[in-house]
Amino acid sequence: MTVDYVPLSDLTVSRSHIENCAFSNWYSLFKQYTPKSKILKPVPQSFIEYLEQDGIKLPKDETVRSFYTSGIAANEDNEYSDWEDDEAENSSGVRGVQLDHVDPLRDFPDLHNELKSIINDIGPVTPKLNWSAPKDATWILPNNTMKCIEVNEIYLLLNASNYIMHDLQHAFDECGQQEQGGRPQYELILREWFNINPAMEFRVFVKDQRIIGVTQRDINYYDYLDALSETFKDLIDEFVDEVVTPKFPDSSFVLDVYIPRPFQKVYLIDINPFARKTDTLLFSWNELLTVGGSLSNIQDYELRLVKENNTARFASKEHSENHVPKDIVDASLDPNAIRDLAQKWKELLSQQQAEDSSSGSEEEA
Numbered sequence: 001m002t003v004d005y006v007p008l009s010d011l012t013v014s015r016s017h018i019e020n021c022a023f024s025n026w027y028s029l030f031k032q033y034t035p036k037s038k039i040l041k042p043v044p045q046s047f048i049e050y051l052e053q054d055g056i057k058l059p060k061d062e063t064v065r066s067f068y069t070s071g072i073a074a075n076e077d078n079e080y081s082d083w084e085d086d087e088a089e090n091s092s093g094v095r096g097v098q099l100d101h102v103d104p105l106r107d108f109p110d111l112h113n114e115l116k117s118i119i120n121d122i123g124p125v126t127p128k129l130n131w132s133a134p135k136d137a138t139w140i141l142p143n144n145t146m147k148c149i150e151v152n153e154i155y156l157l158l159n160a161s162n163y164i165m166h167d168l169q170h171a172f173d174e175c176g177q178q179e180q181g182g183r184p185q186y187e188l189i190l191r192e193w194f195n196i197n198p199a200m201e202f203r204v205f206v207k208d209q210r211i212i213g214v215t216q217r218d219i220n221y222y223d224y225l226d227a228l229s230e231t232f233k234d235l236i237d238e239f240v241d242e243v244v245t246p247k248f249p250d251s252s253f254v255l256d257v258y259i260p261r262p263f264q265k266v267y268l269i270d271i272n273p274f275a276r277k278t279d280t281l282l283f284s285w286n287e288l289l290t291v292g293g294s295l296s297n298i299q300d301y302e303l304r305l306v307k308e309n310n311t312a313r314f315a316s317k318e319h320s321e322n323h324v325p326k327d328i329v330d331a332s333l334d335p336n337a338i339r340d341l342a343q344k345w346k347e348l349l350s351q352q353q354a355e356d357s358s359s360g361s362e363e364e365a
């Protein structure tokens with residue numbers, strides 16, 4: 001089998017494209033298709049420092065009835081030698097904080113109060129920054145989702161997330177050298193929480209205003225999706241052609257859409273950059289770009305679903321670029337790099353085998 005590798009230059013990305021994909025830059029264009037959201041922009045610099053500081057420091061806000069900051073009395077079961085010091089409160093009212101730590105109540109009280117009042121007004125929310133949601137940090141909340149019913153849950157999720165750190169520190173890494181400098185204006189988005197059926201979420205790859213592929217977003221097998229494929233494609237085609245491409249400033253982008261029953265409306269969840277950092281889920285970038293290159297000759301794109309016997313193959317694929325070393329992701333697009341990498345692996349393996357056998361013979365001796 002021959003594989004056509006596409007040049008990496010097909011995925012170079014401009015700073016303006018990344019900026020166009022920031023939530024606040026497209027929300028107003030597609031508001032009627034997007035779940036209700038509040039945009040807080042710009043956020044104070046101290047809030048960014050709060051997210052970037054080590055550890056998670058929750059404010060002890062007496063006006064929030066909070067599971068997280070309710071007092072913990074030291075007793076025999078939870079006694080620590082340094083309990084007194086760690087739990088001592090400073091004048092800011094934040095537990096265990098040294099003075100140089102950012103404290104929401106002291107350093108961004110207006111934003112803190114606004115977050116509380118939004119939750120009071122619209123109920124549970126789910127947060128994100130300009131581009132990313134803290135999907136990798138749900139383990140930190142008792143419900144194991146991104147649903148926040150109090151302000152401290154927002155702080156916990158954002159602070160514990162590597163995806164949020166990516167927005168803060170690496171947003172423009174894939175842009176050309178001269179476009180990387182300067183931080184963006186950060187925004188905090190609170191989306192009204194609703195129960196999404198993950199089976200009905202799709203990622204849509206659009207290149208030069210044409211759809212080149214659609215993938216199921218959740219990497220589980222759902223037996224009813226196959227029969228609905230054409231329905232989804234019709235709705236997605238109409239949405240992309242009539243709603244998104246006439247208004248979105250770039251001709252290539254990646255959409256996340258949600259199509260709940262009774263399959264009459266498409267909701268826009270997110271617009272991602274047409275860039276390597278966007279996870280291709282059931283496709284690879286190489287595959288998509290190869291198809292995209294020959295698009296004029298093909299009639300139709302593929303809506304790819306997880307097949308019944310394929311679940312395991314994709315089980316760990318989602319957001320793989322975030323836990324696989326970058327060298328390996330880079331190599332997956334370049335045959336020479338794959339050869340180099342394979343060679344390094346072989347060397348490492350034989351080195352390890354040699355070490356194992358020598359330590360084995362030492363143990364036997």
Ligand SMILES: Nc1ncnc2c1ncn2[C@@H]1O[C@H](COP(=O)(O)OP(=O)(O)OP(=O)(O)O)[C@@H](O)[C@H]1O
Nearest residue numbers: 035126131132133191192193194196256269270272
């Ligand atoms: N209003 C909402 N209520 C409940 N869940 C939501 C809401 N909006 C989004 N989600 C869930 O959060 C997930 C992540 O949202 P979103 O796509 O905005 O984040 P992201 O960081 O850009 O993700 P990715 O990195 O995969 O593109 C969605 O797939 C959806 O399941």
